[in-house]
Each structure stands twice: as C-alpha cells, then as structure tokens.
Amino acid sequence: MKILVCITHVPDTTAKITFIDNNTKLNESGIQFIIGPYDDFALARAIELKETHGATVTVLNVGEANTEPTIRKALAIGADDAIRINTAPTDSMYVAHQIADAIKQEAYDLILMGRESIDYNSGVVHGIVGALLDIPSVSPVMVLDIEGTTVKISREIEGGKEFLEVELPIVAGCQEPIAEWKIPNMRGIMTARSKPLKVVEPVAFNHSTETVSYENPPEKGSVKLVDAENAEDLIDLLKNEAKVL
Amino acid sequence: MSILVFIEGSEGVLKKSSKEAISYAAQAGSILNDQEIVAVVLGSYDESILSNLGSNGATKVINVEGDVFAENQIGVFSDSIQGIMTDNDIKLLVMIKSSFSDNIGGRIAGKTGASVVSSVISLPDVSNGFKVNKSIFTGKAATTVSVNGDIKVLIVNKNTVELQESGDIAPVEKIQVSSDIEVKIKITGKEKAEGDILLEDADIVVSGGRGLKGPENWGIIEDLAKALGAATGCSKPVSDVGWRPHHEHVGQTGVKVSPNLYIAVGISGAIQHLAGVNSSKVLVAINNDPEAPFFKAADYGIVGDAFEVLPKLTEKIKSL
Ligand SMILES: Cc1cc2nc3c(=O)[nH]c(=O)nc-3n(C[C@H](O)[C@H](O)[C@H](O)COP(=O)(O)OP(=O)(O)OC[C@H]3O[C@@H](n4cnc5c(N)ncnc54)[C@H](O)[C@@H]3O)c2cc1C
Numbered sequence: 121m122k123i124l125v126c127i128t129h130v131p132d133t134t135a136k137i138t139f140i141d142n143n144t145k146l147n148e149s150g151i152q153f154i155i156g157p158y159d160d161f162a163l164a165r166a167i168e169l170k171e172t173h174g175a176t177v178t179v180l181n182v183g184e185a186n187t188e189p190t191i192r193k194a195l196a197i198g199a200d201d202a203i204r205i206n207t208a209p210t211d212s213m214y215v216a217h218q219i220a221d222a223i224k225q226e227a228y229d230l231i232l233m234g235r236e237s238i239d240y241n242s243g244v245v246h247g248i249v250g251a252l253l254d255i256p257s258v259s260p261v262m263v264l265d266i267e268g269t270t271v272k273i274s275r276e277i278e279g280g281k282e283f284l285e286v287e288l289p290i291v292a293g294c295q296e297p298i299a300e301w302k303i304p305n306m307r308g309i310m311t312a313r314s315k316p317l318k319v320v321e322p323v324a325f326n327h328s329t330e331t332v333s334y335e336n337p338p339e340k341g342s343v344k345l346v347d348a349e350n351a352e353d354l355i356d357l358l359k360n361e362a363k364v365l
Numbered sequence: 366m367s368i369l370v371f372i373e374g375s376e377g378v379l380k381k382s383s384k385e386a387i388s389y390a391a392q393a394g395s396i397l398n399d400q401e402i403v404a405v406v407l408g409s410y411d412e413s414i415l416s417n418l419g420s421n422g423a424t425k426v427i428n429v430e431g432d433v434f435a436e437n438q439i440g441v442f443s444d445s446i447q448g449i450m451t452d453n454d455i456k457l458l459v460m461i462k463s464s465f466s467d468n469i470g471g472r473i474a475g476k477t478g479a480s481v482v483s484s485v486i487s488l489p490d491v492s493n494g495f496k497v498n499k500s501i502f503t504g505k506a507a508t509t510v511s512v513n514g515d516i517k518v519l520i521v522n523k524n525t526v527e528l529q530e531s532g533d534i535a536p537v538e539k540i541q542v543s544s545d546i547e548v549k550i551k552i553t554g555k556e557k558a559e560g561d562i563l564l565e566d567a568d569i570v571v572s573g574g575r576g577l578k579g580p581e582n583w584g585i586i587e588d589l590a591k592a593l594g595a596a597t598g599c600s601k602p603v604s605d606v607g608w609r610p611h612h613e614h615v616g617q618t619g620v621k622v623s624p625n626l627y628i629a630v631g632i633s634g635a636i637q638h639l640a641g642v643n644s645s646k647v648l649v650a651i652n653n654d655p656e657a658p659f660f661k662a663a664d665y666g667i668v669g670d671a672f673e674v675l676p677k678l679t680e681k682i683k684s685l
Contacts, residue, residue, distance in 0.1 A: 131502070133617055133640070134636050134637075137506045139506070157618050212471075212481060212483070213474060213478075213480070213481060235467075240483075240501055241483070241500065242482075242483035242484060242520075243462075243467035243483055244471030244474065244481055244483050244520070247439075247470065247472040247474075247475060248471045248472070248474055248481070250475065251473075251474075256439070256440055257439065257440075257472065258439060258468075258550065262611065276464055276612060277437070277465070277555075278380075278465070278565050279557060279612075280555060280557040281555070281556045282436075282554070282555050282556075283552070283553045283554040284551065284552055284553065285553055287549070293467075293468075296611065296614075297611055328512075328514040329482055329511065329512050330510065332496060332510065333508065334501075334509075335509075336506050336507075337504070337643075341664075343650070343666045344666070345660075345665075345666050345667070346665065346666070346667050347667075348669025348673065348674055352677050352678065352681035354649070354665060354667060355681045355682060358626065358647070358649070359685075362626075362646075362647045362664065364625040364646060365569075365593070365626070
C-alpha cells in the first residue's frame with residue numbers, strides 16, 4: 121500500500137499573528153513553524169498503518185524552500201520519502217491541483233491530510249482533491265482502519281459519529297483521536313537527513329482567489345467582574361446588559 | 366440568475382445555523398442585484414418546514430427526495446447540488462460552514478472549477494470586483510480575499526448575519542434526482558451523542574475544564590446547561606483523559622463554536638482553547654485563579670470556586 125500524507129507548514133498554535141508591509145504579509149519573525157496539528161494526526165496514523173500493514177509513506181508539502189525543516193521533521197517521525205512542490209500555497213484550489221497532479225504521477229492508495237490547515241482554516245482541500253481525481257473523500261475522520269482494500273472509517277458528525285466503509289483509493293481529512301501525535305526520536309532525526317526529498321515544480325494553474333490584505337481583530341475591552349458572593353448578579357447582566365438570555 | 370443556498374438537516378429537522386445561509390444570500394442578493402434566492406434541501410422533510418424557509422429569505426425552495434438522501438452522504442450530496450447548479454446556470458452557491466459542508470463545498474468547487482472561499486465573515490463587497498473577508502489563524506486574524514472565478518462557492522461562518530425571520534412562505538418545487546447517482550461510501554452505522562442540543566448549533570454553551578477535577582463533578586455543568594437550554598463542551602485535556610467524549614472537545618483542534626453565550630468553567634484560557642471560542646458573542650469565565658488568562662478574553666467573569674458559583678447561577682436561572 122502506498123500512503124501519501126499532505127502536510128502544511130504553519131505557525132505554532134501559540135504564535136502571535138501580526139502583519140507587515142502595510143498588512144499584506146505575515147510577520148514571520150519570532151514565529152516557530154510546525155507541521156499542521158491535524159496533518160500531524162494524519163501522519164501519525166500513516167506511520168501506524170505502515171507498521172501494521174507494511175505500507176510506504178510519502179509526505180507532500182506545497183511550499184517554498186523554507187518549509188524543508190518541517191518536511192524533515194515528518195521524515196524523522198517515520199515517513200519514507202518526501203515531495204515538495206515548489207510554490208507558495210496561496211489558494212485552496214491551486215494547492216489541490218498541485219496535490220492531485222502529484223497523485224496522478226504515482227497512484228497512491230490512501231491520501232491523508234488534516235481536516236483543515238490552521239492558518240487558512242478552509243477545510244476544502246481534501247474535497248477538491250477527491251473531486252479532481254473522481255475518488256471518494258471523507259472528513260473529519262476520527263478512526264481509520266484498513267481491511268484488504270476496504271477502509272473502515274468513523275467520521276465525526278454533529279452530535280455523534282457515523283461509521284463508513286469505502287474502497288481504496290480515497291482521500292481522508294483527519295482529526296483526533298485518529299492517532300496520538302508522534303515525537304521523532306534520535307534515530308529518526310539522524311535517518312531523516314538522508315531520506316529522499318524530491319523538489320518538483322508546480323503545474324500551471326490560475327489562482328481563482330487572491331489575498332488583498334490582512335487585519336487583526338479589534339482588541340477586546342476589559343472583563344467585567346462579578347463578585348462570587350453575588351454570583352447570581354451575572355445572570356441579570358447577561359439578560360439585561362448583554363441581552364444573550 | 367439566482368443564488369443557490371445549501372441547507373443541511375437530518376432526520377426531518379433542518380439545521381438552524383444552516384438557515385443563516387439563506388439570510389446571508391438574501392442580503393448578498395440585494396448587493397448583487399440578484400433577488401432570487403433558491404434554497405436546496407436534499408431528503409424528505411415536511412412541506413411546512415420547507416416552505417417556512419421563505420421566512421429566512423428564500424424566494425423558492427428546491428426539494429430533492431430519494432432514498433439516496435436518507436443519510437448525509439458527501440459524494441451523493443455534492444454531485445446532486447452540482448447537477449442543480451449546472452442545470453440552472455448557478456454562479457453563486459452559499460452554505461454555512463460545518464464539518465459536513467466543508468466536504469460539499471470542496472467537492473463542488475473541484476468539479477465545477479469554482480472559486481471557493483471558506484470561513485467567510487462578511488457580505489460581498491462589489492465596489493471593485495468581488496471581495497469577502499474570511500477568518501484566518503482560527504480567528505486570530507482576518508483577510509480580504511478577491512474572488513475572481515465566474516462560479517463562486519462561499520462557505521460562511523455562523524453568526525456572520527442575523528437569521529432573518531419575516532414569516533413569509535416560499536413555494537416548494539419538488540424535483541427528481543437522476544437515478545444514476547453512484548453511492549461509493551457505505552454508511553454502516555451511527556452513534557448519537559447524549560443530550561439533544563448540538564454543540565455546533567447551540568446558542569449557549571457551558572464548557573468545563575480540568576478545574577472540575579473529575580468526571581463525577583460534571584453534574585454542576587449539566588445542571589446549568591439544562592437550566593439554560595445549553596449544549597455542554599469541554600477543554601482538550603478533559604476529553605484526552607476520557608472525562609468527557611471527544612466530540613465535546615472545544616478549541617483549535619476540536620469543535621469551533623460561535624454561540625451567543627459561551628460559559629467557561631475551570632478552563633484556564635490557553636490560546637488553543639480560545640481559538641475555538643473567540644467568535645462567540647459573549648464570553649464568560651468562571652475560575653478561582655484571578656490570573657487565569659481567560660479573564661483577558663472574557664466579557665464577564667467571576668473569580669471563585671466553580672463548585673460554589675455554579676449552583677447559584679443554576680438556581681437563579683430556574684427562578685426566572
Ligand atoms: C497543538 C495544540 C493544540 C491544542 N488544542 C486544544 C484545543 O483544541 N482545545 C483545548 O481546550 N486545548 C487545546 N490544547 C491544550 C491547551 O494548551 C491547554 O493545555 C488546555 O486548554 C488546558 O485545559 P484546561 O483549561 O481545562 O486545564 P488547565 O490549564 O489545567 O486549567 C484548569 C483551570 O481550572 C481552574 N480551576 C481549578 N480549580 C477550580 C475551581 N474549583 N473552580 C474554578 N476554577 C478552577 C484553574 O485555575 C485553571 O485555570 C492544545 C495544545 C496544543 C499544543
């Protein structure tokens with residue numbers, strides 16, 4: 121079985137997000153970049169499947185050269201090889217076309233990624249890739265097991281879970297508790313340096329959306345405290361002042 | 366030309382938040398000079414439920430019945446809606462963001478080549494092209510996006526517009542689905558969570574964190590939630606250790622909620638938790654540590670012991 125795990129290179133979840141160049145560019149100074157947390161779940165599940173089912177795991181990132189440390193980390197966690205498509209990931213449709221093209225070259229059986237990236241929060245890439253390749257896509261996937269060529273999935277639905285069966289190949293957008301995040305060990309870090317990381321140029325495709333500018337939300341006003349002794353006063357405030365009851 | 370709006374539902378009930386998409390489309394329609402707002406509902410629903418979508422701003426409802434729509438199937442739903450778009454030459458599709466609609470919007474965009482924007486938080490600005498604002502970095506920032514494609518799919522965050530309720534009734538057109546829809550995914554079962562208020566759809570959410578000390582103490586959370594008609598949520602460590610089920614986990618890596626009122630009890634206010642709640646209208650923090658970061662994000666707060674404070678709140682609500 122050939123597994124492809126698509127990973128994003130995103131600011132760490134605690135990063136303070138600010139912009140420069142007249143609010144047209146993310147201020148990357150002081151920001152630590154990580155594998156997207158949802159993608160990291162997908163990767164962890166892929167490594168587990170490799171151990172139990174004997175698969176090869178390729179990681180793919182659509183990004184410029186600065187994402188390579190993040191890709192190396194995925195290799196250190198246990199992926200066998202990596203592909204970097206050398207272009208800025210600026211639009212969901214554009215990124216999905218790059219991923220779909222890579223899949224056409226190599227015929228992967230299982231394509232995993234996070235349910236969404238934590239920078240653009242769009243959550244549509246798995247669906248677009250599935251549609252472009254005319255194969256099923258499922259998200260958010262919380263349990264994924266393989267029996268022969270059948271994938272058994274539990275998908276989160278509002279107010280519960282749904283159990284599904286579908287034949288490979290598929291695209292899955294993953295979230296916890298599909299697997300526990302894996303931390304690279306020393307041996308993984310050493311071997312990651314020599315694992316193949318292929319850089320390929322993007323396929324031509326027009327961007328159908330364009331970012332014009334960024335902004336930070338207005339600062340929150342200060343909190344209004346209610347004395348714990350008269351806690352019930354909070355209810356009056358919520359009812360009469362905030363008008364949410 | 367008309368704007369098509371996808372409405373989600375299940376088991377005969379349409380999702381309330383999903384109906385906001387119609388009100389969004391109606392307001393977008395007046396900006397775009399496009400007054401026909403067509404709501405599409407797949408599956409079997411009472412006639413009155415369907416025609417009442419007129420109250421939210423629909424001028425027409427298309428209802429497609431068929432056994433294939435008995436479950437919310439990603440492939441079947443996206444293919445069917447895409448078919449309706451093509452047949453009616455629809456250039457703009459609107460839906461409210463959810464863990465289901467993300468799939469639908471993505472697949473339709475992939476098939477039609479539409480420009481897709483997800484997490485939209487504003488009406489379109491057409492003063493120079495077609496622009497919308499979208500939320501990024503899980504609510505820590507926003508961006509203005511120019512949407513250039515001929516066909517557009519907008520996946521709009523809840524609470525972007527007020528749900529309009531005019532009392533109007535819309536005509537319902539029943540259409541048949543072509544029989545060759547291929548079902549590639551087999552749904553083998555479902556497990557319903559306890560409690561009848563959906564976390565993602567709730568107007569009020571009461572969430573508990575590690576400060577509650579153990580699962581046996583969740584009674585005070587449930588009592589308050591019940592009195593308020595609220596859904597219950599929790600922080601990530603709480604679901605990680607199994608005090609509460611995973612689907613209640615709120616935050617950056619869990620459910621993102623945007624209720625009118627979010628009450629956080631014994632939750633410190635880590636940035637990853639706040640990321641999932643920061644689009645709520647009003648945030649309340651109840652914590653015995655005055656230095657808890659949640660107080661910096663909250664609109665109202667009580668510094669105190671949850672075990673003493675919560676019963677007082679519940680009692681007061683019940684007395685109203
Ligand atoms: C990549 C990543 C993603 C993450 N995603 C999420 C996420 O999606 N959601 C999430 O929640 N977390 C997430 N986290 C974890 C997050 O960083 C925090 O660890 C977590 O939110 C803390 O949960 P908590 O507030 O319940 O617990 P704690 O931080 O332990 O806080 C407990 C609070 O309870 C208060 N307390 C104690 N006793 C009482 C009492 N008797 N009455 C009132 N208050 C009391 C304490 O003062 C304290 O503030 C993520 C972390 C990482 C690294």
